[in-house]
Amino acid sequence: MKKSPIIALDFHSTKEALTFLEAFEGGINVKVGMQLYYKEGPAIIAKLKEQGYDVFLDLKLHDIPNTVKSAMEVLAGLGADLVNVHAAGGQTMMEAALEGLDKGTPSGQQRPSIIGVTQLTSTDERQVREEQLIGVSLEQSVLQYAKGSKAAGLDGVVCSVHEATSIETTCGKDFFKVTPGIRLADSGNQDQKRIATPEQARLAGSTHIVVGRAITAAADPRAAYDVITAQWEGLK
Numbered sequence: 001m002k003k004s005p006i007i008a009l010d011f012h013s014t015k016e017a018l019t020f021l022e023a024f025e026g027g028i029n030v031k032v033g034m035q036l037y038y039k040e041g042p043a044i045i046a047k048l049k050e051q052g053y054d055v056f057l058d059l060k061l062h063d064i065p066n067t068v069k070s071a072m073e074v075l076a077g078l079g080a081d082l083v084n085v086h087a088a089g090g091q092t093m094m095e096a097a098l099e100g101l102d103k104g105t106p107s108g109q110q111r112p113s114i115i116g117v118t119q120l121t122s123t124d125e126r127q128v129r130e131e132q133l134i135g136v137s138l139e140q141s142v143l144q145y146a147k148g149s150k151a152a153g154l155d156g157v158v159c160s161v162h163e164a165t166s167i168e169t170t171c172g173k174d175f176f177k178v179t180p181g182i183r184l185a186d187s188g189n190q191d192q193k194r195i196a197t198p199e200q201a202r203l204a205g206s207t208h209i210v211v212g213r214a215i216t217a218a219a220d221p222r223a224a225y226d227v228i229t230a231q232w233e234g235l236k
């Protein structure tokens with residue numbers, strides 16, 4: 001995946017997604033999540049690849065190891081550049097995911113990168129303590145998931161900007177820290193709890209930022225993308 005912001009294409013249809021992308025040059029990073037993938041299936045990945053986009057297929061697999069392995073074997077053939085699983089599925093499940101991905105990658109092609117989702121950016125400290133009954137801080141929980149992801153051989157994690165620095169210290173600079181929950185200083189949180197600006201992400205050591213509504217719901221999405229890219233690259 002290139003280093004440029006990854007736009008979350010949280011749309012209902014291929015038509016809506018492609019119409020939205022008309023304002024952008026091909027070659028940018030996009031993310032296909034459950035909403036679009038469950039509606040359009042593998043064809044949406046093929047279409048976006050055909051048009052030159054780098055694609056993060058964000059399906060957050062979480063099941064028994066054998067099921068995740070088989071599913072990854074199938075996903076490996078779709079052409080996505082990056083896929084993910086929930087680190088909460090455990091180390092054996094993550095190892096199985098990697099095995100399936102290796103097995104399903106067509107010969108001569110590069111295996112998609114794979115990352116573990118730690119704690120969702122919509123989760124806060126209270127939920128970790130009171131709902132999940134985890135007796136450590138949210139940051140420690142995220143870090144533990146990051147260590148498990150690394151030990152399983154994954155390429156990185158999804159985390160919030162607030163944990164990126166400690167993950168860099170523990171897991172290294174090259175280990176992907178893909179951070180959603182990105183907002184410009186003047187925009188609202190919506191359902192996200194652990195938010196940060198593109199500049200904070202860069203300073204904290206995020207390797208990639210995922211941006212949805214701050215771009216897709218903006219009055220001028222292209223202008224919003226340009227502002228976010230400039231902040232992310234440190235030009236502004």
Ligand code: C5P
Nearest residue numbers: 008033120121158180181210211212213
């Ligand atoms: O609109 P917004 O920028 O909040 O969208 C963030 C995107 O990143 C959504 O598509 C969401 O599913 C995804 N995501 C997330 N938190 C994670 C993993 C993925 O918000 N931990």
